[in-house]
Amino acid sequence: MSVRINLPPTLHSFTNNQAVVEVNGSTVGECLNELVRQFPRIKPMLFDKKGRLLNYVDIYVNYESAYPEELAKPVKDRDELYITLIIAGG
Amino acid sequence: MLTRDEWERYDRQIMIRGFGPEGQERLKGARVFVAGAGGLGSPVATYLTAAGVGVIRIVDHDSVELSNLNRQVLHWEGDIGKRKVNSATEKLRKLNREVKIEAIEEMITEANVSQLVAGFDLIVDAMDNMPTRYLLNKVAIEKTIPLFHGVVHGFEGRAMTIIPGETACLWCVYRGAIPEEKFPVIGVTPAVIGCIQATEVIKYIVGIGQLLTNKLLVYDGLNMKFTEFRLKKNPNCQHCGEPARSKK
Numbered sequence: 065m066s067v068r069i070n071l072p073p074t075l076h077s078f079t080n081n082q083a084v085v086e087v088n089g090s091t092v093g094e095c096l097n098e099l100v101r102q103f104p105r106i107k108p109m110l111f112d113k114k115g116r117l118l119n120y121v122d123i124y125v126n127y128e129s130a131y132p133e134e135l136a137k138p139v140k141d142r143d144e145l146y147i148t149l150i151i152a153g154g
Numbered sequence: 155m156l157t158r159d160e161w162e163r164y165d166r167q168i169m170i171r172g173f174g175p176e177g178q179e180r181l182k183g184a185r186v187f188v189a190g191a192g193g194l195g196s197p198v199a200t201y202l203t204a205a206g207v208g209v210i211r212i213v214d215h216d217s218v219e220l221s222n223l224n225r226q227v228l229h230w231e232g233d234i235g236k237r238k239v240n241s242a243t244e245k246l247r248k249l250n251r252e253v254k255i256e257a258i259e260e261m262i263t264e265a266n267v268s269q270l271v272a273g274f275d276l277i278v279d280a281m282d283n284m285p286t287r288y289l290l291n292k293v294a295i296e297k298t299i300p301l302f303h304g305v306v307h308g309f310e311g312r313a314m315t316i317i318p319g320e321t322a323c324l325w326c327v328y329r330g331a332i333p334e335e336k337f338p339v340i341g342v343t344p345a346v347i348g349c350i351q352a353t354e355v356i357k358y359i360v361g362i363g364q365l366l367t368n369k370l371l372v373y374d375g376l377n378m379k380f381t382e383f384r385l386k387k388n389p390n391c392q393h394c395g396e397p398a399r400s401k402k
Contacts, residue, residue: 073310073376083377119330128384129370131327146383148372151307153337154194154282154344 065141067095072148078106092123093135095145110147120150156182160252164206177360178206184359185209187271187299189262189290190280191238192216193339194304196228197348198278198355202253203246205356209254210246213270214238215261225341262286267293276358278351279303284332288393291316291324295394302354304347308338309375311347314366314385315354318394321367322385325393343375 069085079085085102089095100107110121117123123130123137124146130137139145156175161168164178184207188199191214202210216238218229226238233241239257246255260266262281267289271277277294279301281287287303294301294316301316303324316323350371357363370383389395 073374074308117329120332122327124383127382129327129386131329132388146381148383150284150332151305151310151312151337152282152284152287152332152334153305153307153339154190154192154280 065090065139065143067139067141067143067145069095069099070144070146074149075106075109075147078109079103090138090140091135092125092130092137092139092145095139096135122148122150124148155179160206163250163252167205172362173360177362180359180361181206181356182208184276185211185274186276186278186355187274188212188278188280189286190214190282191226191228191242192222192280192282193225193306193341193344194280194348194351195242195278196226197345198280198304198352199242199246200228200249201349201352202355203250203255205352206250207253207355207359209256211256211258211270211274212239212242213258213260213262214242215259225339225344227341227345262289264289268297271297271299274299276355277301278355279305280348280351282337283334287324288328292393294318295323295398300358302351302358304344304351306337306339306343306347309340309343311343311373311375313347313350313354313371313373314369315358317365317367322387323391323394326388326391326395327370327385328392340375343373346373346375 067087087095087098089098123134126144168175168178186207188195191212218233218236218238218241228242228245237259239259243255243257277299279287279290295318298318304313368385372381
């Protein structure tokens with residue numbers, strides 16, 4: 065199943081400046097693993113050493129929050145997955 | 155009752171459909187708590203003062219530094235070294251002497267947050283760190299005070315509006331602490347997000363338009379894109395869900 069992952073500007077440098085990456089997967093976790101397979105340098109920006117999503121990574125599927133249990137969330141063909149990073153400045 | 159001066163000063167906003175003199179009266183009667191007098195607090199407080207909100211309480215414990223001036227537009231070169239709340243109050247009083255500005259020079263903590271927001275109708279989150287934002291979120295839920303959240307980083311920003319008991323809160327999507335850092339930012343980003351927060355506040359008080367509730371608005375200034383994401387109340391939220399209710 066083909067899913068488009070939309071990345072925030074901060075992560076574009078890890079995907080050869082691509083804002084959108086096409087991946088295959090049936091869950092959010094599978095899609096992110098495929099993203100990491102294509103662009104291994106992005107892994108520490110998304111996951112901790114135990115493979116859990118970092119606290120500041122926010123995932124949406126078709127504009128809807130995937131929280132909690134994001135990695136297990138099913139996706140279907142042509143879904144749009146958005147990664148955003150939680151920020152804290154004022 | 156609006157005075158003749160107020161009719162003249164606010165003429166252009168009173169003209170807005172759905173606003174009218176009643177909307178202006180509501181603004182005049184409103185008491186808004188602004189947490190932070192920095193990058194976000196500057197546009198929020200400026201536009202709420204210009205719009206004629208009755209009472210604005212600004213809380214901040216910092217002093218003005220040269221490195222603040224690229225974004226914290228209520229503070230100018232001559233203010234370096236002054237307390238931010240005093241610097242902000244001077245400008246806001248010059249902008250609109252009819253608005254009562256209360257300046258409180260304190261750090262917002264778990265011990266004082268409840269007292270600081272007591273008696274206020276709305277809370278604006280113009281902070282620069284998540285732990286204080288979560289304190290504001292918790293007290294907003296406990297006291298049923300709407301919270302207007304904003305946050306910035308570089309050319310990116312986010313905004314959402316929280317109506318306690320009705321809509322998703324900040325903690326509903328909380329996964330855990332995030333690292334504290336000296337964050338990059340260009341002044342136009344808090345200007346955009348602060349103006350969105352002030353817009354939400356004005357709409358809420360006047361009672362017009364649609365609010366950013368159960369929604370997260372994400373602004374990407376580099377690509378000039380706004381994206382709206384849908385949020386849901388988390389039944390297991392520690393601040394507004396079942397665990398919080400069962401503690402009471």
